[in-house]
Amino acid sequence: MVIDLNRxxxxxxxxxxxxxxxxxxxxxxxxxxxxxxxxxxxxxxRIFRKQACMHCQKAPCIEVCPTGASRHTGYGTxxxxxxxxxxxxxxxxxxxxxxxxxxxxxGYPEKCTFCLHRIEEGLKPACETTCIGRAIVxxxxxxxxxxxxxxxxxxxxxxxxxxxxxSIYYIPLRR
Amino acid sequence: MRGVTExxxxxxxxxxxxxxxxVAAGAGAVAGGVELFCPGRRRxxxxxxxxxxxxxxxxxxxxxxxxxxxxxxxxxxxxFNPASLMSWGSYLVLLFxxxxxxxxxxxxxxxxEAGRRWLAGILLVLSPALASYSGLLFMAIRANPFWAHPLLxxxxxxxxxxxxxxxxxxxxxxxxxxxxxxxxPAWRDFDPWAKPWSVGDLKWxxxxxxxxxAGELIFFLLWLTSWLFLPLGPAVLRKLxxxxxxxxxxxxxxxxxxxFPLGLxxxxxxxxxxxxxxxxxxxxxxxxxxxxxxxxYVVVFAGQLIFSPRL
Numbered sequence: 001m002v003i004d005l006n007r008x009x010x011x012x013x014x015x016x017x018x019x020x021x022x023x024x025x026x027x028x029x030x031x032x033x034x035x036x037x038x039x040x041x042x043x044x045x046r047i048f049r050k051q052a053c054m055h056c057q058k059a060p061c062i063e064v065c066p067t068g069a070s071r072h073t074g075y076g077t078x079x080x081x082x083x084x085x086x087x088x089x090x091x092x093x094x095x096x097x098x099x100x101x102x103x104x105x106x107g108y109p110e111k112c113t114f115c116l117h118r119i120e121e122g123l124k125p126a127c128e129t130t131c132i133g134r135a136i137v138x139x140x141x142x143x144x145x146x147x148x149x150x151x152x153x154x155x156x157x158x159x160x161x162x163x164x165x166x167s168i169y170y171i172p173l174r175r
Numbered sequence: 176m177r178g179v180t181e182x183x184x185x186x187x188x189x190x191x192x193x194x195x196x197x198v199a200a201g202a203g204a205v206a207g208g209v210e211l212f213c214p215g216r217r218r219x220x221x222x223x224x225x226x227x228x229x230x231x232x233x234x235x236x237x238x239x240x241x242x243x244x245x246x247x248x249x250x251x252x253x254x255f256n257p258a259s260l261m262s263w264g265s266y267l268v269l270l271f272x273x274x275x276x277x278x279x280x281x282x283x284x285x286x287x288e289a290g291r292r293w294l295a296g297i298l299l300v301l302s303p304a305l306a307s308y309s310g311l312l313f314m315a316i317r318a319n320p321f322w323a324h325p326l327l328x329x330x331x332x333x334x335x336x337x338x339x340x341x342x343x344x345x346x347x348x349x350x351x352x353x354x355x356x357x358x359x360p361a362w363r364d365f366d367p368w369a370k371p372w373s374v375g376d377l378k379w380x381x382x383x384x385x386x387x388x389a390g391e392l393i394f395f396l397l398w399l400t401s402w403l404f405l406p407l408g409p410a411v412l413r414k415l416x417x418x419x420x421x422x423x424x425x426x427x428x429x430x431x432x433x434x435f436p437l438g439l440x441x442x443x444x445x446x447x448x449x450x451x452x453x454x455x456x457x458x459x460x461x462x463x464x465x466x467x468x469x470x471x472y473v474v475v476f477a478g479q480l481i482f483s484p485r486l
Contacts (some may be wrong), residue, residue: 064315066261067254086250087243089184090261093228093479102184107243162318 007135010048014127052112054166188241195234201339207299303460306335432466
């Protein structure tokens with residue numbers, strides 16, 4: 001997935017779409033929009049960034065999971081096999097992006113699933129379909145002709161210093 | 176503050192688990208050491224044998240209760256992930272508790288001494304592993320600048336030894352309470368104090384504890400001061416101060432749990448005649464246990480509060 005920060009308006013529609021699609025309880029989101037002010041007065045601006053699970057290729061949550069409940073899917077995304085999850089919360093602590101939270105109602109951690117249930121039906125993730133600025137583009141990075149492959153060329157991963165090889169990329173702000 | 180919500184993922188049960196497992200590990204090291212190297216004081220090991228499995232069992236229970244799905248705790252043992260420290264820890268808690276329970280059984284059933292010595296050896300080996308593993312578990316979370324500190328396992332081990340010795344002193348002293356209230360088990364084999372201790376035993380424990388406290392103080396101060404030299408250290412110290420956890424760490428852990436007991440121990444040693452069973456003998460270990468508990472409290476809660484993913 002590639003997220004173009006120049007197109008994000010900070011409307012939070014992706015957050016709401018995710019909550020509605022996945023029927024999340026009050027107080028819990030799988031996706032969020034981080035807002036930040038940059039620059040020095042008077043040249044200041046407000047920037048927005050959608051952030052959720054980075055579906056890291058070298059995911060710390062998978063490394064620390066004692067039961068192997070956190071694992072990679074065939075699509076390269078990270079999923080939680082709830083039948084194996086004991087709700088220890090170690091993955092919640094280990095994620096450097098703060099992308100997981102323990103749902104006390106179910107006892108499982110909540111995180112973005114990349115809307116796999118939709119992908120398997122040939123649909124796009126809920127956040128992408130609802131984005132009014134078309135800031136979110138997902139697809140097959142192995143297909144060189146896909147839109148996501150073209151756009152990823154100008155994108156960067158968030159905090160590459162963590163060494164987790166995230167699968168979510170961001171197109172940085174242009175001046 | 177967390178990313179997705181502000182909730183804290185690890186709560187009070189984890190604090191109790193860390194504390195109880197630490198005390199059990201420390202007491203296990205004392206019992207194992209006494210059994211193997213101090214044959215003249217084996218009555219101490221026998222008394223501790225009654226308490227260690229209870230402490231370890233309660234620690235395991237606290238760990239299970241913290242789980243989001245407590246009834247599935249057995250999956251942590253069925254599915255082993257060698258890359259996960261929690262997998263190793265689950266087995267460690269189980270092995271230690273099992274070894275401690277068998278050690279008690281061998282005492283109660285008066286089985287041959289060789290078996291008891293083997294179990295004491297196992298306890299002695301597993302104790303530092305159990306005490307420091309939780310520090311390693313925290314340390315492995317590289318995303319958290321407060322937890323990812325190489326000295327944390329050593330601090331936990333030093334604290335475990337100290338709290339284990341404090342508990343040992345209280346366990347020994349508790350015989351006097353029992354005597355005062357006239358309670359005595361019907362079957363002598365189930366009496367933790369069936370083999371009475373001498374004042375020399377308590378004095379020996381107190382001297383050992385003084386050394387352990389000095390060692391813990393060194394590790395604790397090294398841990399605190401080393402923040403100044405780590406890249407994110409000053410920011411962590413500032414956050415500790417701002418959130419009030421620094422005060423808890425300073426007063427409850429350093430002053431009440433370390434410096435005060437150290438001072439009291441030295442004061443008690445200088446008094447003539449010495450009163451090994453007086454109020455100081457009770458107060459000192461109680462303060463050390465309080466300090467050990469508060470150390471875990473700060474590590475668990477401040478760690479989660481300070482953890483701020485760079486969004």
